Amino acid sequence: MAAEGSLRPGGGAAQLALNMKLLGHHELAGFGGVGEGINMQKAKDGRRILWMAHESAPKNFTAVDVTDPRNPKMVVQTDLPHNDVRSNSLDVVGNIMAVAYQTKKWGLKPAGMDLFDISTPEKPKLISHFDASGPCSRGAHCVFFVDGEYVHLTSGSADFEPTNPKDDQFYRIIDVRNPSKPTEVGRWWYPGTRKGDSAPPPPRHPRFDGGYRPHNTNSYPQKPDRVYIGYIDGGVWILDISNKSKPKPVGHLQYSPPYNGFSHTVLPLVERGYLIVSDECVRDNGEDWPKPTWVVDARVESNLVPIATFPLPPAEIFTKRGGRYGSHNLHENQPGPCSFRSETLIFGTYFNGGVRAFDVSNPMQPKEVGYFVPATPKLAPKGSAQINDVWVDENRLVYAVDRFGGGLYTLETTF
Amino acid sequence: MTESPAATRDALAGLIPVSIVTGFLGAGKTTLVNRLLKRPEMNRVAVIVNELGEIGVDNELIEFSSEQMMLLNNGCLCCVLRGDLQETLRDLFIKRRNGEIIDYDRVVIETTGLADPAPVMQTLLTDSMLRDQYRLDCVVTLVDAVNAPGQLTQFSEPLKQVALADRLIITKTDLIEKQPLAALTERLREINPRAPLRNVTNGEIELAFLVDVGLRRTHADLEEVERWLGADEEHEHGHRHDESVQTFTLRFEQPMSWAGFTQCMDVLTALRGPDLLRVKGLVNVEGKSGPMVVQGVQHLFHPPLELDAWPGTDHSTRLVFITRGIPRQVVADLFSAIGAVGAR
Numbered sequence: 001m002a003a004e005g006s007l008r009p010g011g012g013a014a015q016l017a018l019n020m021k022l023l024g025h026h027e028l029a030g031f032g033g034v035g036e037g038i039n040m041q042k043a044k045d046g047r048r049i050l051w052m053a054h055e056s057a058p059k060n061f062t063a064v065d066v067t068d069p070r071n072p073k074m075v076v077q078t079d080l081p082h083n084d085v086r087s088n089s090l091d092v093v094g095n096i097m098a099v100a101y102q103t104k105k106w107g108l109k110p111a112g113m114d115l116f117d118i119s120t121p122e123k124p125k126l127i128s129h130f131d132a133s134g135p136c137s138r139g140a141h142c143v144f145f146v147d148g149e150y151v152h153l154t155s156g157s158a159d160f161e162p163t164n165p166k167d168d169q170f171y172r173i174i175d176v177r178n179p180s181k182p183t184e185v186g187r188w189w190y191p192g193t194r195k196g197d198s199a200p201p202p203p204r205h206p207r208f209d210g211g212y213r214p215h216n217t218n219s220y221p222q223k224p225d226r227v228y229i230g231y232i233d234g235g236v237w238i239l240d241i242s243n244k245s246k247p248k249p250v251g252h253l254q255y256s257p258p259y260n261g262f263s264h265t266v267l268p269l270v271e272r273g274y275l276i277v278s279d280e281c282v283r284d285n286g287e288d289w290p291k292p293t294w295v296v297d298a299r300v301e302s303n304l305v306p307i308a309t310f311p312l313p314p315a316e317i318f319t320k321r322g323g324r325y326g327s328h329n330l331h332e333n334q335p336g337p338c339s340f341r342s343e344t345l346i347f348g349t350y351f352n353g354g355v356r357a358f359d360v361s362n363p364m365q366p367k368e369v370g371y372f373v374p375a376t377p378k379l380a381p382k383g384s385a386q387i388n389d390v391w392v393d394e395n396r397l398v399y400a401v402d403r404f405g406g407g408l409y410t411l412e413t414t415f
Numbered sequence: 416m417t418e419s420p421a422a423t424r425d426a427l428a429g430l431i432p433v434s435i436v437t438g439f440l441g442a443g444k445t446t447l448v449n450r451l452l453k454r455p456e457m458n459r460v461a462v463i464v465n466e467l468g469e470i471g472v473d474n475e476l477i478e479f480s481s482e483q484m485m486l487l488n489n490g491c492l493c494c495v496l497r498g499d500l501q502e503t504l505r506d507l508f509i510k511r512r513n514g515e516i517i518d519y520d521r522v523v524i525e526t527t528g529l530a531d532p533a534p535v536m537q538t539l540l541t542d543s544m545l546r547d548q549y550r551l552d553c554v555v556t557l558v559d560a561v562n563a564p565g566q567l568t569q570f571s572e573p574l575k576q577v578a579l580a581d582r583l584i585i586t587k588t589d590l591i592e593k594q595p596l597a598a599l600t601e602r603l604r605e606i607n608p609r610a611p612l613r614n615v616t617n618g619e620i621e622l623a624f625l626v627d628v629g630l631r632r633t634h635a636d637l638e639e640v641e642r643w644l645g646a647d648e649e650h651e652h653g654h655r656h657d658e659s660v661q662t663f664t665l666r667f668e669q670p671m672s673w674a675g676f677t678q679c680m681d682v683l684t685a686l687r688g689p690d691l692l693r694v695k696g697l698v699n700v701e702g703k704s705g706p707m708v709v710q711g712v713q714h715l716f717h718p719p720l721e722l723d724a725w726p727g728t729d730h731s732t733r734l735v736f737i738t739r740g741i742p743r744q745v746v747a748d749l750f751s752a753i754g755a756v757g758a759r
Contacts (some may be wrong), residue, residue: 013514016512016518017518018429313513313514317513317515342423344424345422369429373514
């Protein structure tokens with residue numbers, strides 16, 4: 001007799017689903033580890049192309065035709081020049097794609113950002129490279145590019161020497177109106193993180209020193225004078241960027257410690273005045289639990305108030321399923337023809353907790369409305385699925401990707 | 416994918432459907448459930464039974480976790496009702512979300528022969544956690560062709576089981592002659608004229624008859640709404656209503672105020688709650704673009720839900736009442752007296 005708690009056909013971690021139905025699965029030719037760059041292009045011939053940046057070398061990015069979500073077809077998969085660089089993040093506007101490059105060590109290349117012309121998805125054509133390498137730079141970790149004009153970049157640079165090696169990236173605004181000549185037009189960093197700052201270096205997180213760097217830097221056309229930054233151990237920042245050459249802080253929320261840092265994505269619900277903030281889980285087996293997704297009242301930007309966290313399944317069960325369990329990426333309400341936008345339905349990824357959807361109509365009581373946790377992928381190094389990022393299209397189809405080998409899952413929502 | 420989904424969630428879609436299989440002792444509930452579980456479409460079902468023995472799963476059993484829960488070889492879960500159904504349903508849902516059991520996509524509750532299905536239905540309508548996760552899809556009542564005529568006169572439960580049904584199944588029809596079968600059919604029609612009825616032997620029945628009966632999305636189309644409300648009232652004419660159980664439909668052409676409607680229902684439930692066996696329908700509320708869906712069992716009502724739009728061109732309020740001894744006229748008069756509308 002098996003113990004209670006193993007009522008799954010065949011044993012092992014079976015698929016779990018609520019109000020989400022698996023339509024298709026693609027293992028990306030054996031390179032099924034996807035980072036946190038995922039975006040959908042509507043190609044000129046009408047095909048729907050999902051672009052994904054890989055978590056790590058040897059692959060750079062992969063495009064999959066998801067016009068028929070039940071039968072995804074790989075269109076192109078590209079390689080990185082060497083194994084000490086990763087692409088990790090990308091964004092698409094029309095037929096232009098921005099890809100971030102981050103090296104393992106300071107001083108290596110390519111470090112920065114590429115712009116590609118993807119009008120023929122099979123043949124991405126390099127337009128330009130924005131070099132962000134430097135003696136104290138690993139290049140760029142994350143791009144946010146939605147308006148076709150400016151890339152909001154998390155990056156180091158040749159002229160930036162951090163006070164602590166972990167604080168080697170900052171916020172940079174790159175003008176790409178002429179895509180063949182990307183130019184920095186503004187920057188901002190956490191006071192005290194650059195050598196020569198008048199402010200003292202900020203205190204390190206006592207248990208999990210994740211560093212003071214931006215992670216996601218989100219800015220939306222409907223509110224072009226704001227950027228919303230998850231600043232890892234530096235908490236949440238809202239900057240006024242009406243003058244791009246001089247970003248000015250207007251709101252800050254620091255809740256770590258006592259929480260465990262790594263503020264990752266700040267998704268503004270622009271109409272309603274709330275922020276959805278995810279903290280990335282960066283340790284296996286629940287070591288850095290809890291890593292919540294917060295609802296923050298931002299109706300008064302200068303006084304950000306956390307009012308709720310998303311209800312997640314119990315840590316005592318999921319932290320024992322292998323790998324990481326906790327918040328990570330959100331679907332970010334990107335503009336564009338192939339993106340779902342909602343101020344009440346939020347989709348996020350939770351590593352071995354899969355992809356999950358929440359209803360925040362009542363911001364003080366977010367409610368779980370659906371989830372999909374894939375069965376453990378073949379040869380999963382952590383013994384569980386590790387869902388890393390999510391894209392939701394305008395038909396509310398969900399595209400979730402695994403961090404290691406699971407590849408792409410296409411899902412239908414039924415709520 | 417012709418329509419783009421809304422940016423908000425559909426309050427009905429995605430809820431786990433619950434079927435209640437009821438019927439008097441020996442009516443063939445277990446046979447039916449066993450047959451249903453063999454269908455490939457029913458391979459992720461959680462079945463709640465009163466006794467393990469009843470479901471007859473000795474050969475089907477592949478894994479036991481406790482005396483209360485087991486996995487069948489088709490992937491379904493079978494769970495024994497211990498005490499409280501409310502607790503069992505909650506427990507199942509929590510175990511499902513934790514990945515401790517299969518992600519079942521339907522629940523089938525097999526009641527005991529002596530059970531009154533009303534409290535089971537009420538549990539689903541009123542428990543705030545359960546109604547957020549589950550929806551009542553269908554009450555299937557099995558009627559034993561051989562013994563039912565006697566049981567319907569001797570006991571009160573079978574009568575109520577028939578009255579509350581969304582679907583009626585007469586079993587063991589191979590064991591009786593045509594004439595008594597016709598008489599039984601007539602008797603069931605008198606008690607519950609709206610529920611579609613089938614004759615079945617050995618639990619052989621097409622699945623479509625039993626599933627997707629309840630409303631499953633707020634943009635339901637006309638066919639879905641009609642399926643849920645049951646046969647149209649025209650079909651009721653010509654039947655002699657059973658003296659104790661009565662089924663009727665009230666129809667109001669004009670929109671009514673929500674306050675007026677709830678006042679009528681409050682009065683009815685306060686005075687005759689126990690006799691208001693089942694109420695379901697669509698209400699045209701002033702100022703709303705879609706109808707309000709109303710359903711209740713005796714004195715308990717599900718919180719009203721608004722459909723996105725009216726299915727079809729008929730925008731009149733339609734309320735189906737299944738009552739014990741409350742005549743149509745009394746309810747119609749009440750609605751008139753309270754002045755919400757004039758009943759036709």
